[in-house]
Amino acid sequence: MTKFVWQEEFSLHIKEIDDQHKQWVGLIGRLHDAITHRQVEKDLEKIFDQVSEHTALHFATEEKYFKLFGYDGADKHIAAHQGFTKKISDLQKQMHANNKFQISLELAAMLEVWVTNHVLVMDKKYEKCFHEHGLR
Numbered sequence: 001m002t003k004f005v006w007q008e009e010f011s012l013h014i015k016e017i018d019d020q021h022k023q024w025v026g027l028i029g030r031l032h033d034a035i036t037h038r039q040v041e042k043d044l045e046k047i048f049d050q051v052s053e054h055t056a057l058h059f060a061t062e063e064k065y066f067k068l069f070g071y072d073g074a075d076k077h078i079a080a081h082q083g084f085t086k087k088i089s090d091l092q093k094q095m096h097a098n099n100k101f102q103i104s105l106e107l108a109a110m111l112e113v114w115v116t117n118h119v120l121v122m123d124k125k126y127e128k129c130f131h132e133h134g135l136r
Contacts, residue, residue: 004028004112010119012127014135020058021123024115027051031108040104047104048092051111055088066126069133073125080122084114 006025011018027050034043059081066074087110095103 003032004108004115010115012119012123012130014127014130016061016135017058017123017130020054020061021115021119023054024051024058024111027054028108028111028115031104031111035101035104035108038101040101044095044100044104048088048095048107051107052088052092055085059085062123062126065130065133065135069129069135071126071129073122077122077126080118084118 004025006022010021010025012021027047030043030050031047034040034047063074063078063081065071066077071077088107091103091107091110
C-alpha cells in the first residue's frame with residue numbers, strides 16, 4: 001500500500017482550505033500507518049471520529065464561502081458533500097459489525113479518491129470565484 005501524500009496540484013492557493021485539505025491527507029496517512037502496522041483494531045474508531053469531525057468542519061468552511069460569495073456551483077457542490085458525508089457515516093456504522101481491517105481499507109481508498117477527484121475537479125471550479133473575492 002503506497003502512502004498518500006499532498007501534491008502541489010491539489011493547492012487552490014487559498015491557505016485556509018489548502019490547510020484543511022492537507023489535514024485530510026494527514027488523516028489518510030494515519031490510516032495507512034494503522035493498516036501497515038496492524039493497529040486498525042485500536043485506532044480505527046479514533047480515526048473515523050477525526051475524519052467525521054474534519055469533514056464537517058471543512059464542508060462548513062466551503063459552504064460558508066459559497067453563501068458569502070454567491071458561488072454559482074454551490075448546490076451541486078453541497079450535494080456532493082452530503083453524499084460523501086453519508087458514505088462516511090455508512091462505513092462508520094459497518095465498522096461495528098464487520099472486519100475493521102477491511103473497513104479501514106475501504107475508508108482509505110474512499111478518502112484518497114475523494115481528495116484527489118473532489119479537489120482537482122469540483123474544488124478547482126470555485127478557486128477563481130474565491131480569489132475574485134479576495135480569499136487567498
